[in-house]
Amino acid sequence: MAGQFGSKFASHYATSSFRNGCWTPGEIVPVAKLLLHPAAHVLHYGSTCFEGLKAYRHEDGSVHIFRLDRHVERMRNSARLLCLPEPDEEHLSRTICGLVAASRDEVPAYPSALYLRPVLIGVDPNIGSAARPSDDALLYVLASPVGEYFQAGENPxxxxxxxxxxxxxxxxxxxxxxxxxxxxxxxxxxxxxxxxxxxxxxxxxxxxxxxxxxxxxxxxxxxxxxxxxxxxxxxxxxxxxxxxxxxxxxxxxxxxxxxxxxxxxxxxxxxxxxxxxxxxxxxxxxxxxxxxxxxxxxxxxxxxxxxxxxxxxxxxxxxxxxxxxxxxxx
Ligand SMILES: Cc1ncc(COP(=O)(O)O)c(C=O)c1O
Known part of the structure; x- marks a missing residue:
């Protein structure tokens, strides 16, 4: 797997927005630049959390995500402690699984893997909200085919x-x-x-x-x-x-x-x-x-x-x- 860990991306990513108190259904779209207001809460007050998990391809070609439930639970805990809108378990799991299903052909053979990076950011355009949480948020999931972090002959x-x-x-x-x-x-x-x-x-x-x-x-x-x-x-x-x-x-x-x-x-x-x-x-x-x-x-x-x-x-x-x-x- 050429290139630095995490610098190459699958062709599509998943996105879902939290607006007026509801999540939009997860959408799978080609990876493109994000359009954010320069006053977005995340850019000023750090309202962001993320996860890092992997999907592996087995010898029979099937694809498996490792400990999805634990990563979903940890991301929800991060969101809660940051006062960000907390995606429910089913929505977050479904959004991640939907991306892996759509990226199935981009999951490399073991020991390489498809690294998944769910991200949640506060997007309210208001630079006066240092002491207020963001009402609106964006959830997205990136996928990155990655090689083994340490190659054979690794140094301690x-x-x-x-x-x-x-x-x-x-x-x-x-x-x-x-x-x-x-x-x-x-x-x-x-x-x-x-x-x-x-x-x-x-x-x-x-x-x-x-x-x-x-x-x-x-x-x-x-x-x-x-x-x-x-x-x-x-x-x-x-x-x-x-x-x-x-x-x-x-x-x-x-x-x-x-x-x-x-x-x-x-x-x-x-x-x-x-x-x-x-x-x-x-x-x-x-x-x-x-x-x-x-x-x-x-x-x-x-x-x-x-x-x-x-x-x-x-x-x-x-x-x-x-x-x-x-x-x-x-
Ligand atoms: C600060 C920190 N500690 C520990 C870990 C290891 O966590 P995990 O085993 O869930 O990848 C990570 C990696 O995500 C990390 O960023």
């Missing part, structure tokens, strides 16, 4: 531990909204430039949270540990899936606070990984903190990381039965 990731700055506010981390990514960006750019790392692991006051766009997990032969969902981090759907598969495989799963000192002790013998829709489960090879570099699992991607990633990928690809009903067939 190097992470900078940011122990003062937060990615976003303590309450808003669970919202998938543009402002959270904007507020993390400067810290990520600085760490990349100053320390040559791949990502920043946000650990304000020593509390190990997540990176700019993925959840963080500690693993070894017995346990998988990750921060509890307290509103400060995104409730990752890959995170939830990996934890469920880890439980079934006999690991002890702990969702709780982790501090930097415990993490640095852990990685002397254990593994660390990032989870997310794009990367699935990516091994971490080093943590950088202050002037020190701490190798993780001797700088290698660990066996438990590989094992859990394979378990999840086998469900994505249809190689293992979907006993939990995580796939929606289109």
């Amino acid at each position: 990731l190097r992470l900078w531990l940011e122990d003062r700055q937060m990615r976003t506010t303590p309450e808003f981390g669970e919202v998938k909204t543009g402002g959270n990514y904007a507020s993390a960006l400067r810290h990520v750019m600085q760490a990349k430039e100053n320390h040559g790392v791949d990502q920043v692991l946000f650990c304000p006051n020593g509390d190990v949270q997540e990176t700019g766009a993925a959840n963080f997990l500690l693993l070894n032969d017995e346990a998988v540990i990750t921060k509890r969902l307290d509103g400060s981090i995104l409730p990752g759907i890959t995170r939830a899936s990996i934890l469920e598969l880890a439980r079934q495989a006999g690991y002890r799963v702990e969702e709780r606070d982790i501090d930097i000192a415990e993490m640095l002790e852990w990685v002397k013998t254990g593994e660390a990984a990032l989870s997310g829709t794009a990367a699935v489960l990516a091994g971490v090879g080093a943590l950088l903190h202050g002037t020190h570099e701490y190798p993780v699992n001797g700088g290698q991607i660990g066996a438990n990381t590989k094992r859990l990633r394979t378990l999840l990928m086998d469900i994505h690809s249809g190689r293992r039965p979907d006993s939990a009903g995580w796939l929606t067939k289109i």
Whole structure:
């Protein structure tokens, strides 16, 4: 799959508007530029949220969306917390599924996938509405054929531990909204430039949270540990899936606070990984903190990381039965 992740689009997208208190039925139309009033609420007051999920093609040609219900639920939660009109579950699911059905021929073969990007924006043209929600909104869904995020021979990731700055506010981390990514960006750019790392692991006051766009997990032969969902981090759907598969495989799963000192002790013998829709489960090879570099699992991607990633990928690809009903067939 040529090109950068997310830079190539399927020919059509889905749109639906919220006007006078009602949603218009989802329409599938060719991808074209949006016409927005320059005073649109989203452009001034950041009334926007989005999702990222994937549809996979199985060997028999059938197409399946992974954990559609969870992504719909998370987007509705984001909309609610941003005071945006909240699309009901059926409307949002139907709009996403309609686009996948219309784009069926553009779903690449596994391990490539069709990445789906539902977006909700406030469109009221009123620059005086800083303290008022947008009455009208636009929902649209883009589709982007994407390759495997990490190719074979992938390098373990190097992470900078940011122990003062937060990615976003303590309450808003669970919202998938543009402002959270904007507020993390400067810290990520600085760490990349100053320390040559791949990502920043946000650990304000020593509390190990997540990176700019993925959840963080500690693993070894017995346990998988990750921060509890307290509103400060995104409730990752890959995170939830990996934890469920880890439980079934006999690991002890702990969702709780982790501090930097415990993490640095852990990685002397254990593994660390990032989870997310794009990367699935990516091994971490080093943590950088202050002037020190701490190798993780001797700088290698660990066996438990590989094992859990394979378990999840086998469900994505249809190689293992979907006993939990995580796939929606289109
Ligand atoms: C901040 C953040 N954390 C975690 C994740 C992982 O979430 P998911 O596994 O649902 O893709 C993402 C990716 O969407 C993210 O942007």
